[in-house]
Amino acid sequence: MTALKPILNHIDTIPPNTGKFKPVKPSVYFIHHRLRFHTSSPKCALWWIIFLSLIIMLFFLSQPSTTPHLHTTMLSSKSTLIRLSATPRSTRGHIVLVTGAVGFVGAHASVALKRRGDGVVGLDNYNPYYDVGLKTSRKTQLLDRAGVFVVKGDINDDVLLRELFDLVQFTHVLHLAAQAGVRYAMIDPSSYIKSNIDGFVNVLEAAKNAVVPPAIVWASSSSVYGLNSKVPFSEQDRTDHPVSLYAATKKAGEAIAHAYNHIHGLSITGLRFFTVYGPWGRPDMAYFFFTKDILNRKQISIFEGENHGTIARDFTYIDDVVKGCLSAIDTAKKSTGNGRNGRKKKGEAQFRIINLGNTSPVSVHKLVMLLEKLLKVKAKKKMVLMPRNGDVPFTHADISLARMELGYKPSVDLETGLRKFVKWYLDYYDVKKKSSW
Numbered sequence: 264m265t266a267l268k269p270i271l272n273h274i275d276t277i278p279p280n281t282g283k284f285k286p287v288k289p290s291v292y293f294i295h296h297r298l299r300f301h302t303s304s305p306k307c308a309l310w311w312i313i314f315l316s317l318i319i320m321l322f323f324l325s326q327p328s329t330t331p332h333l334h335t336t337m338l339s340s341k342s343t344l345i346r347l348s349a350t351p352r353s354t355r356g357h358i359v360l361v362t363g364a365v366g367f368v369g370a371h372a373s374v375a376l377k378r379r380g381d382g383v384v385g386l387d388n389y390n391p392y393y394d395v396g397l398k399t400s401r402k403t404q405l406l407d408r409a410g411v412f413v414v415k416g417d418i419n420d421d422v423l424l425r426e427l428f429d430l431v432q433f434t435h436v437l438h439l440a441a442q443a444g445v446r447y448a449m450i451d452p453s454s455y456i457k458s459n460i461d462g463f464v465n466v467l468e469a470a471k472n473a474v475v476p477p478a479i480v481w482a483s484s485s486s487v488y489g490l491n492s493k494v495p496f497s498e499q500d501r502t503d504h505p506v507s508l509y510a511a512t513k514k515a516g517e518a519i520a521h522a523y524n525h526i527h528g529l530s531i532t533g534l535r536f537f538t539v540y541g542p543w544g545r546p547d548m549a550y551f552f553f554t555k556d557i558l559n560r561k562q563i564s565i566f567e568g569e570n571h572g573t574i575a576r577d578f579t580y581i582d583d584v585v586k587g588c589l590s591a592i593d594t595a596k597k598s599t600g601n602g603r604n605g606r607k608k609k610g611e612a613q614f615r616i617i618n619l620g621n622t623s624p625v626s627v628h629k630l631v632m633l634l635e636k637l638l639k640v641k642a643k644k645k646m647v648l649m650p651r652n653g654d655v656p657f658t659h660a661d662i663s664l665a666r667m668e669l670g671y672k673p674s675v676d677l678e679t680g681l682r683k684f685v686k687w688y689l690d691y692y693d694v695k696k697k698s699s700w
C-alpha cells in the first residue's frame with residue numbers, strides 16, 4: 264500500500280475537464296497524463312513498473328487454474344509420489360482416484376486396481392468413526408506394499424481436490440468415502456450430511472471441473488430399499504421410503520448423481536452394496552463385533568422381528584464386491600462434458616445404478632452359528648426385538664443387471680467368507696485360540 268501512495272497522491276493533480284480537452288475517462292486520462300509528463304523521471308518510471316506489476320499479478324491470481332501445477336501448494340511436497348502412484352503400468356491402464364482409500368472396500372479396491380496395473384491415488388481423512396489404528400494398518404500393510412500413495416485429506420476440502428485434479432488427469436474416480444453405518448445416524452446425524460451429501464457434491468464438482476472429466480463409480484447402498492417387501496430387490500423397485508438417515512443420504516446421492524449426469528455430462532455408476540464383509544472389515548458391523556464379543560465371552564444381542572421373525576442379510580464377500588467395482592470402472596463410458604468452457608458436448612453421458620449383492624440371504628442367527636463354529640466358542644446370545652433405529656428386517660439383491668452389465672458373479676458363500684475373516688481377525692489381533700464349547 265505504501266508503494267502505491269505516491270501514485271495515488273497524483274490523482275489530485277488531474278485537471279478538471281474545462282471543455283478544451285476531449286472528454287476522456289478519468290482512469291485513461293490519468294494514464295495518458297502520467298505517461299506524458301512524468302515518464303522521463305526515473306523515480307516515477309520505477310513506481311509505474313511496480314504499479315503495473317501489481318496489476319498484472321492481481322490479474323493472474325484472480326484467474327481460475329487452467330495450467331496444471333500452477334497453484335499446487337498443499338500437495339507440492341508430495342507431487343512426485345502422487346504422480347508415481349498415478350502412473351499406470353501400461354498406456355491402456357486407468358488412472359483412478361479412490362476416495363476412502365484406507366476404508367474397508369477402499370483399501371481392497373485400491374490394491375486390486377494397482378496390482379492389475381492401473382494408476383491409483385488414494386484420498387482419505389482417517390476419520391475416527393472407528394479405530395484409526397485399523398485404518399493406518401490397512402495403509403501400511405496393504406496400500407503401501409502395493410505402491411498406492413494415499414493423500415491425507417477431506418473430500419470436503421475443495422482446494423485440495425482442485426489441486427489433486429490439476430496434478431493428475433484421472434480417468435476414473437472410485438468414490439467410496441462416506442459416513443457408513445445405519446445405527447450411528449441416531450448419534451451423529453450431521454456427519455452423514457457432511458460426508459454423503461456435501462462431500463459427494465464436492466467430488467462431483469471437482470470431477471466436472473477437470474480438464475477432461477473422469478467417469479465416476481461410487482458406493483450407494485442396499486439400505487435405499489427400506490422396508491420393501493418384494494424380493495429380490497431390483498433396481499427397478501421404488502426406493503423413496505428410506506428408514507434411516509444413512510439410507511436417505513445414499514438415496515439423495517443417487518438423485519444428486521443423476522442431476523450431475525444430466526447437466527454436466529458426467530458418466531456415473533452407483534453401486535448398491537449389500538452388507539459387505541471380510542478381512543480388514545469395519546469394526547462397527549455386526550459380524551465383526553460379534554466375533555470380538557464372542558471371543559471375550561460377552562453377551563451379544565441378536566435382533567429379531569415381531570413374533571420372533573427372522574432378520575436376514577444378503578452378506579456379500581469383499582472380493583466379490585471388489586470385482587464388481589473394477590468391472591464397473593472397466594465398463595464405464597467416458598464423461599461427455601457439459602459443452603461449456605469451449606468444450607464440445609459429446610451427447611448424453613452414461614448413468615447406471617447396479618446392485619452388488621450375493622443374492623442368497625442368511626439369517627443373523629445363522630451368522631452367529633457360523634461364527635461359533637469357526638471360533639470354537641459358544642456365544643452368549645440374547646434375542647432382542649429389532650430396534651426402530653434404521654435397521655431393516657432383510658435384504659436380498661437381484662443381481663441380474665450386475666450380471667449383464669458387469670459380468671458380475673459372486674462366488675463366495677458366507678461360511679467360506681467368514682472363515683477367511685476369522686483367520687484374519689485372529690491373526691491381526693493376535694488372539695490365542697481357546698475353546699469354550
Ligand SMILES: O=C(O)[C@H]1O[C@H](OP(=O)(O)OP(=O)(O)OC[C@H]2O[C@@H](n3ccc(=O)[nH]c3=O)[C@H](O)[C@@H]2O)[C@H](O)[C@@H](O)[C@H]1O
Nearest residue numbers: 443444484485486536537538548549564565566574627654
Ligand atoms: O448394505 C448396506 O448398505 C449396509 O450394510 C451394513 O448395514 P447392515 O446390513 O445393517 O449391517 P450390520 O450393521 O453389520 O448388521 C447386520 C445384521 O446384524 C443385525 N444386528 C446388528 C447389531 C446387533 O447388535 N445385533 C444384530 O442382530 C442387524 O439387524 C443386521 O441384520 C453396513 O453397516 C452399512 O454401512 C451399509 O453399507
